[in-house]
Amino acid sequence: MLKDLRNRHLSGMIGGQVAICSAHPRVLAAAAARAKNDGTLLLVEATANQVNLSGGYTGMTPAHFADRVARQAADTGLARKQILLGADHLGPHLWRELPAFKAMVQAEALTRAYVAAGFRKLHLDTGRGCADDTRDRLPVKIAAQRAAELCRAAEATASRLCRQPPWYVIGTEVPAPGGALGKNKTVAVTDPQDLMAELAHYKKAFNRSGVDKAWERVVAVVVQPGIDFDDHQAAAYDSQAATAISAFHQQLPDAMTFEIHAADYQSPSALKKMVGDHFTLLKIGPCLTFALREALFALAHIENEIPGLTHRSNLMAVMAQLMHNHPKHWITHYHGSEQELRFLQRYSLRDRIRYYWPRAEARQACEQLMYNLRHPIPQPLLQQFLPDIAGSITSGSLPPTSAAILEIRIQSALNPYAEACLNPAGYE
Template sequence: MSAVQSLIAAHRQGQPVGLYSVCCSNEQVLLAAMQVARDCDTVLLIEATSNQVDQFGGYTGMTPPQYRDYVLQLARSQDFPAERLILGGDHLGPNAWQKGLAEAAMANARTLIEAYVAAGFHKIHLDCSMSCADDPSPLPDATVAARSAELARIAERTAAEHGLPPPVYVIGTEVPVPGGEASLEGGLAVTTPAAAATTLAIHREAFSAPDLLPAWERVIAMVVQPGVDFDHSSVHRYDPVAAQALSAFVGTQPRIVFEAHSTDYQTEAGLHALVRDHFAILKVGPAATYAFREAVFALAMIERELLPAADCSQLIEVLDRCMLDKPASWRGYYQGDAHELRLLRAYSLSDRSRYYWGEPPVQAALATLVDNLTRHAPPLILLSQFLPEQRKAVETGALRAEPLALIQHKVGLRLAEYARACARNVFDPNNEAFCATELSER
């Protein structure tokens, strides 16, 4: 039994534990996640998304083996134990190719699954919920399940051929949009128990072939909509009463839990409630890169106060200029006049700016910012103004006033909410530390 299966089994046996998943490729976010996992004594599940990492490189430029090696190198740099690191693949299916015909999209999806599993990704989210160009919309559950089973068969064969532990699977048809909704104005409907039961039954039938029965035994979770999501400027908070019937339904099912996507920006109390109510796998992505962006912008503002304009990185301006020069990753998502669009590019909860940190001009500006504030350490008075939580940690000696340490600390405060919710499910609103103690010097 893998570490993931053990955690899910412990949850089903009544222990108040869960599993948080960091869906990200940002180096500082991943380094912060490793520090949090160490401090909170949890395993660390890091997931790559299908449009982020694929056989062609995705938007990160990394294939699954390259992403695996990248994460392992970061773990080695932090002395983070490899045995506590779990890799997962999110939204694996025809997602990136859904504008094309179904057969071509599924051909790419088959290669995608094979590449992920061969690279050692253990937790596989089979997501065939989207309609391709020649599909009906919405896609019938039976088609979703049949395509998912087809991909599971490839995953099973690939793991066996490479001598790897067999994967664990997440299924589902009511899958929230990756990266948050464009708008929550129309409200948000919680998945009904009847819909969840239908999805489960149809997938069970699709996996009933003898060669897929072992894979079905390793289906650990189903994606549903518990009533949590976010758009560019608002968050739909978890309501335990609204999700009560759905929570009761999964309690009657053997072995599985629910996986909650788009839990970004929920309160820590909400995260604890989700785990308690059997939404035991919590996914976080944009909230982590949003915290990174907040920290970097705060440092850029400190830099402006410390140094002459000619010596500053101009990072905020460089990032926005790059987004304007290459608008493909945000233009179809943000609406408004020039002023509104500028605010959304910088501050939207959807954080479309996360696609631009790898651009050479932005990387160069960030390097200049880090170098400037390494040579000119931010004083406490400016930390108090722009990074007050980090100022407290610096004052107590728990944190160095160094730019990368400050960034990782801010990201870590967000991720630690997830770790605490999954590690012991005891909410202490007065605990400002990562877990039992504040982040110590590394």
């Protein structure tokens, strides 16, 4: 479990945990299959803008999301005790156009809903300002107090419902969701002295709010080891640059370890070094839906080459039209000429297209694509558009189905993370 990660590292043992930050059913199914194969914990996290009381962009409330994960895990044969649900970016930022008091009322209601739905790991993300705050990045003292207030709401809900109390993640060094690598392509690593001062503020706020017992269940603090990504590339992990913050791990209180956001698109060797350097909780999402999108588009190209189909999915055109008609999920992230925007909408590493897969038009196009490719795909088309998978299908090690192709592509992105957490470099 999460509370053991820190102790395992202190004792020289190995270990890490991947957090799957995606609501896409095929991503969840692939992750569940990997967890079942490894006999490991499946940690799935829903973000506040993805799953909330209004449905979020997925159309799901916390209870609906919990039910979906449970059903998909059951279909895979994963035991219920191997599933842990987390809530990501719980805080007032979703309602930042409101005054802080009103935004916090909304954030507390959402926190209570997540706890009631069975979510055990809560990321308290309160570092950003609201309409009446003077700064977008809040002073740590204010951020910590708001986090403690959300913790109090969670604790009261768990107690009222006779649920096990949640685990918490705190910290203000939270990168913007979905990749925020700056123009200079470098990322500032967390300073240990700053982190020490931040933790003192949080502990004081928890004590002041009457949730000092919950402090013992803060399993992680978000830190920045120097990684992130933008539209075209990811900043690779540099172990030497993170030496100081890595060494600070042994000074963390109680069960606390490091949680890393925007860990997508790191190489297998970098991931092994990260986990070995005590960055034990790795949150990923866009790299998994990016792999899904790659496979879907490859299948769409194959569909276009198959003669005699009466109704084609036109998947790529459908997605382009959806993003054109409903630009709110990418308009503040992608910049450039009309031609550059078309490229980014399809191929950016930020993968803002993931917001559109839940829409009815996208689901219908995907269903039509899968129906049109229900028969074995001709070998020449596999070689042309999926050369890395063609050999596995030919040899019989991979079923010749579109569903299997999607799953293997998602797992190919997930596998380096799972393997790094099982066996990081330098440890036996």
